[in-house]
Amino acid sequence: MLSFQISRLVGKHLLDFSADLGQQAGLFLSLYGANGSGKSSLLNMLAGIERPDSGRISFSEDCLFDSSERLKINLNPEARRIGYVFQDQRLFPHINIKANLRYASKVQPNERPHSASDFNEIVEALSLEELLTRYPSRLSGGEQQRVALARALLASPRLLLLDEPLSSLDRKGKRQALRLLGAWTKQRGISVLYVSHDLEESAGLATHALTIKIERRGCERLRSSIATIGKIEEVTTRLETSQEIGASDLSIVPATITSENSINGLWTASLETNLEAGGIKDNTKSKPNYSFELSTSDGEPPPLICAHEAKSYVRIRAEDVLLTEKEDPSALSVKLLRISASEHGNHYTAQLLCFDQRLLMRLNPRQAKTLQKQLGEHKESQKNSQQQPHLFVRIRKAEGGLL
Amino acid sequence: MLATYEWEVLRLSLFVATGACAIFLPLACLWVAIYDRYRFFGRGALDVLFHLPLVVPPVVVGYLLLYLLGKQGIIGSQLYACCGISFAFTWKAAVLASGIMALPLMIRALRTSLESMDYGLEAAARTLGASRMRAFFSITFAQIMPGFSSALLLGFVRAFGEFGATITFAGSIPSVTRTLPLAIYNYTLIPGAESDAARLSIIACLVASAAVLASGLLHRSKHRAERRVRI
Numbered sequence: 001m002l003s004f005q006i007s008r009l010v011g012k013h014l015l016d017f018s019a020d021l022g023q024q025a026g027l028f029l030s031l032y033g034a035n036g037s038g039k040s041s042l043l044n045m046l047a048g049i050e051r052p053d054s055g056r057i058s059f060s061e062d063c064l065f066d067s068s069e070r071l072k073i074n075l076n077p078e079a080r081r082i083g084y085v086f087q088d089q090r091l092f093p094h095i096n097i098k099a100n101l102r103y104a105s106k107v108q109p110n111e112r113p114h115s116a117s118d119f120n121e122i123v124e125a126l127s128l129e130e131l132l133t134r135y136p137s138r139l140s141g142g143e144q145q146r147v148a149l150a151r152a153l154l155a156s157p158r159l160l161l162l163d164e165p166l167s168s169l170d171r172k173g174k175r176q177a178l179r180l181l182g183a184w185t186k187q188r189g190i191s192v193l194y195v196s197h198d199l200e201e202s203a204g205l206a207t208h209a210l211t212i213k214i215e216r217r218g219c220e221r222l223r224s225s226i227a228t229i230g231k232i233e234e235v236t237t238r239l240e241t242s243q244e245i246g247a248s249d250l251s252i253v254p255a256t257i258t259s260e261n262s263i264n265g266l267w268t269a270s271l272e273t274n275l276e277a278g279g280i281k282d283n284t285k286s287k288p289n290y291s292f293e294l295s296t297s298d299g300e301p302p303p304l305i306c307a308h309e310a311k312s313y314v315r316i317r318a319e320d321v322l323l324t325e326k327e328d329p330s331a332l333s334v335k336l337l338r339i340s341a342s343e344h345g346n347h348y349t350a351q352l353l354c355f356d357q358r359l360l361m362r363l364n365p366r367q368a369k370t371l372q373k374q375l376g377e378h379k380e381s382q383k384n385s386q387q388q389p390h391l392f393v394r395i396r397k398a399e400g401g402l403l
Numbered sequence: 404m405l406a407t408y409e410w411e412v413l414r415l416s417l418f419v420a421t422g423a424c425a426i427f428l429p430l431a432c433l434w435v436a437i438y439d440r441y442r443f444f445g446r447g448a449l450d451v452l453f454h455l456p457l458v459v460p461p462v463v464v465g466y467l468l469l470y471l472l473g474k475q476g477i478i479g480s481q482l483y484a485c486c487g488i489s490f491a492f493t494w495k496a497a498v499l500a501s502g503i504m505a506l507p508l509m510i511r512a513l514r515t516s517l518e519s520m521d522y523g524l525e526a527a528a529r530t531l532g533a534s535r536m537r538a539f540f541s542i543t544f545a546q547i548m549p550g551f552s553s554a555l556l557l558g559f560v561r562a563f564g565e566f567g568a569t570i571t572f573a574g575s576i577p578s579v580t581r582t583l584p585l586a587i588y589n590y591t592l593i594p595g596a597e598s599d600a601a602r603l604s605i606i607a608c609l610v611a612s613a614a615v616l617a618s619g620l621l622h623r624s625k626h627r628a629e630r631r632v633r634i
Binding site: 047048049076077078081082083084086088090092093094095103104107108111112151152155 | 521523524526527528529530531532533534535537541542545546
């Protein structure tokens with residue numbers, strides 16, 4: 001869908017971004033980066049509001065920007081069909097909310113019409129009925145954000161850029177907006193690029209994650225680039241990147257929902273188990289389908305990753321993965337990959353491999369010491385082998401669904 | 404009710420003020436837009452130049468215009484030689500003088516309304532499918548409308564009442580350049596014509612009041628609509 005390789009110099013800060021997200025449509029990308037790392041600039045360049053110094057941007061086989069002498073393409077923002085929810089909402093102050101929502105269909109009645117049922121669906125899903133005749137200046141921050149999201153969705157974009165779109169909403173409002181965003185974009189195959197400080201905000205929807213890193217280069221010169229790009233389950237369970245995105249204690253992994261209904265608000269889920277990909281011979285006595293309890297914050301079933309499989313993203317906290325004995329009937333056999341200490345050294349995080357899926361586990365210093373020794377000994381004894389030491393763990397609980 | 408000569412003076416004054424606004428309001432808009440969006444050498448100096456009529460005595464402006472555009476003036480003599488155009492002591496001079504006097508007021512009124520403008524809104528409009536022109540007219544221009552109408556009012560009233568620059572550059576030629584203020588001045592010089600001066604003064608007051616009222620009504624109807632739904 002989206003691929004870009006662009007650079008732009010802002011003062012002494014070089015923004016040098018490149019990524020290729022393959023051919024798949026309808027991805028939900030989560031973008032992380034520190035303040036001032038150029039996230040908003042990246043979105044502006046993709047939307048056509050800022051012009052990169054050089055490079056190219058393409059989206060689903062259309063070239064949006066190309067600075068090469070031969071082509072020299074720079075599509076206008078209105079021709080890119082990229083929706084944008086700005087951090088500062090940017091509602092039009094001189095017209096009321098209804099006119100704000102209808103703006104796109106008014107200026108582009110042929111290309112971007114929306115049906116009355118679309119309009120009503122969005123207005124209802126975001127509880128905007130009361131606001132329609134009001135003016136933006138009389139709206140609270142959260143209300144403005146809901147309107148901004150609705151306005152962008154009603155402009156029928158192919159790609160939607162969201163720059164911290166829900167920061168002023170309360171938890172309930174966020175959940176409501178995310179539910180609509182997820183359902184709406186999935187149904188229409190709209191790709192999403194979501195910028196947020198909070199990893200959990202887009203959890204449950206995000207399929208991929210991107211991170212931006214800043215490097216110092218000599219006196220006062222900075223360079224920003226895309227550091228990581230990958231599936232959400234890979235990025236959140238990699239020790240280095242999980243710290244970058246501020247989620248050293250959270251694994252977001254796909255799991256199959258095995259229960260039809262919830263019992264006391266709890267579902268059962270089982271980890272993706274692809275024995276062949278994991279390369280494990282089944283001599284570990286572990287069940288191939290390891291089940292654990294799954295709760296959702298709103299009691300609703302977690303949204304599915306795609307319509308034809310009962311799979312959802314679940315969040316497993318590192319503290320909720322516990323070391324246990326082999327005899328434990330609910331034990332899951334995993335391989336120990338690596339151990340790293342936290343910044344202050346007061347706790348440790350281990351990276352585990354469970355079949356083909358990685359997980360993070362929190363360790364106390366004593367456990368870490370024992371395991372590190374084991375890891376060292378294991379490496380000594382099997383120098384040429386890729387085998388890792390086995391451990392038995394238990395997943396106490398997991399969370400699914402939105403926020 | 405009004406004597407023929409009073410009608411004539413009033414018609415001439417309205418014509419001059421309207422002409423001054425028609426020519427100088429677009430120029431004021433252009434300059435405000437350029438000043439706001441671009442940085443270039445001489446930007447500040449030009450702005451000071453456009454504001455001069457506000458602070459120097461009007462007669463100085465008139466003198467400078469005469470010096471530059473009079474038949475013997477630096478530019479005026481060239482213009483007369485090559486195309487036979489002359490400004491001084493014609494109705495064109497009256498329009499030019501009153502327009503230049505009104506220019507700084509129009510610039511100031513437009514600038515205040517533009518200061519609160521957020522160009523990010525135009526970018527937002529374009530991501531929603533609006534072309535550059537469409538975004539400008541539906542968002543930016545729609546928002547500076549109140550400033551535009553107050554610039555129009557201020558400019559019109561200033562041009563209507565302009566005296567010093569006009570009498571210096573255009574003279575006081577009956578039914579050619581003798582606008583309402585000039586006619587009033589003329590009557591005050593004639594012994595026993597005080598009542599004529601008073602009548603014209605009342606007309607001047609009435610026209611100015613009507614202009615203020617019209618602009619106020621325009622403003623209020625817009626605001627009222629907004630307030631009604633906001634509560």
